[in-house]
Amino acid sequence: MTFRRFVKMFIPRKIFKTIEPYGHLGEAILFNSLYRFPARRLKVIGVTGTNGKTTTCFMIHRMLLDAGYNVGLMTTIAYGVGDEITPQIHHMTNVTMPELMRRLTHFREKKTEWLVLETTSQALAQNRVWGIPYTIAVITNVTHEHLDYHRTFERYRDAKRKLFQICNRNRRGLRTGIVNADDPSAQLFISDIKQPISYGINHGELKAVNVALKPDSISYQVRRGEEIIYTINSKLPGSFNVYNSLAAVCVGNRLGLSREQVEKGIAALKKVEGRMTRIDDGQAFTVIVDYAHTPDSFEKLFKDMRPTVKAKLIVLFGSAGRRDEAKRVVQGKLAGRYADLIVITEEDDRDADGESIMRQIASGAESAGKKLDEDMFLIHDRSKAIQYTINLAKKDDTVLILGKGHEKTIERADGEHRWDEIGTTKHALQNRKTS
Numbered sequence: 245m246t247f248r249r250f251v252k253m254f255i256p257r258k259i260f261k262t263i264e265p266y267g268h269l270g271e272a273i274l275f276n277s278l279y280r281f282p283a284r285r286l287k288v289i290g291v292t293g294t295n296g297k298t299t300t301c302f303m304i305h306r307m308l309l310d311a312g313y314n315v316g317l318m319t320t321i322a323y324g325v326g327d328e329i330t331p332q333i334h335h336m337t338n339v340t341m342p343e344l345m346r347r348l349t350h351f352r353e354k355k356t357e358w359l360v361l362e363t364t365s366q367a368l369a370q371n372r373v374w375g376i377p378y379t380i381a382v383i384t385n386v387t388h389e390h391l392d393y394h395r396t397f398e399r400y401r402d403a404k405r406k407l408f409q410i411c412n413r414n415r416r417g418l419r420t421g422i423v424n425a426d427d428p429s430a431q432l433f434i435s436d437i438k439q440p441i442s443y444g445i446n447h448g449e450l451k452a453v454n455v456a457l458k459p460d461s462i463s464y465q466v467r468r469g470e471e472i473i474y475t476i477n478s479k480l481p482g483s484f485n486v487y488n489s490l491a492a493v494c495v496g497n498r499l500g501l502s503r504e505q506v507e508k509g510i511a512a513l514k515k516v517e518g519r520m521t522r523i524d525d526g527q528a529f530t531v532i533v534d535y536a537h538t539p540d541s542f543e544k545l546f547k548d549m550r551p552t553v554k555a556k557l558i559v560l561f562g563s564a565g566r567r568d569e570a571k572r573v574v575q576g577k578l579a580g581r582y583a584d585l586i587v588i589t590e591e592d593d594r595d596a597d598g599e600s601i602m603r604q605i606a607s608g609a610e611s612a613g614k615k616l617d618e619d620m621f622l623i624h625d626r627s628k629a630i631q632y633t634i635n636l637a638k639k640d641d642t643v644l645i646l647g648k649g650h651e652k653t654i655e656r657a658d659g660e661h662r663w664d665e666i667g668t669t670k671h672a673l674q675n676r677k678t679s
Contacts, residue, residue, distance in 0.1 A: 576608025
């Protein structure tokens with residue numbers, strides 16, 4: 245049992261949440277002092293948002309690396325310097341303070357100049373990124389998520405705004421904010437920063453035009469005013485990756501990269517683990533593993549995929565225990581509306597009742613017309629659910645395995661267990677061949 249969990253046993257939940265940020269602040273000050281402020285000489289690009297943070301970080305990192313920058317990366321998936329990237333095992337985006345200090349010290353020893361840092365609303369609300377000199381802040385979007393912690397959407401949004409406010413206070417930095425102008429909260433983020441740069445498809449200083457979405461790629465041009473300033477091609481499909489790549493383009497533009505460096509940098513990133521990852525074992529249908537686990541990411545993904553599906557769309561997913569319960573019915577409703585067949589399963593139940601979670605999701609799917617054991621199936625064991633889903637698929641179907649993506653563990657009542665979503669899906673395809 246950790247010291248934090250021990251303390252929580254004796255302090256009422258509301259009181260603990262009130263004092264928790266001060267505890268993290270004290271810890272951040274202490275460990276920064278002990279490690280001699282390892283981030284002090286870094287130029288940090290912070291990326292926050294409900295969806296798209298990790299992919300945007302990887303795009304920025306690849307673009308800067310190919311442009312000759314000595315750049316580090318720290319995300320939900322991985323961390324490292326240059327091409328020496330280590331997979332992230334921890335089941336969290338922003339790691340503990342001692343671990344963060346060790347990684348920043350490693351970056352300092354490698355003479356890293358820039359760091360692309362994925363930054364969560366909880367880390368911001370809890371002061372866990374105190375001492376990080378953000379020079380550019382990026383917001384991808386703000387939608388329904390993490391209300392189990394923040395309680396209201398406004399508190400969640402304002403926690404993310406802290407990234408821009410911290411960046412704006414860094415007078416040695418660029419004090420630049422990259423803002424998705426198509427997001428309803430855009431103006432609030434713009435008001436928090438000295439030098440905002442807005443982007444989007446419908447609005448923004450830098451707009452994506454002539455957008456072409458293909459099953460395995462995207463392309464578009466970037467217009468500023470009446471001038472086309474970039475032609476972007478990316479191997480990462482989906483309309484959401486138009487926004488993610490456009491945010492990265494804005495960073496490159498702000499740093500003065502050439503047109504060639506921006507265009508080649510975005511094109512150079514071929515994949516991000518667990519993000520629209522295609523699994524091809526010679527089967528006659530499409531299988532994609534993706535981390536989508538919020539209502540917003542579901543809707544965007546389903547809208548993009550539905551027109552490309554030749555036969556049936558089959559979707560497997562769950563919803564995490566001890567997390568935002570309100571989204572479960574919404575996820576079920578969206579899957580029920582867009583998918584032909586859905587398989588509901590576990591997704592980090594923790595100590596919550598997994599069967600109850602599945603029933604909550606199912607109620608949403610039923611409201612969209614799905615019927616249990618006809619076009620909706622509940623299988624709690626995720627490995628068995630993936631095998632069942634793969635066995636359902638026929639020629640020209642599209643199978644989406646959603647919710648875990650890159651994650652290397654799955655959390656159950658008795659703790660963390662090793663997990664490999666891509667490996668489990670490949671194994672299911674092999675079993676289908678031999679059965």
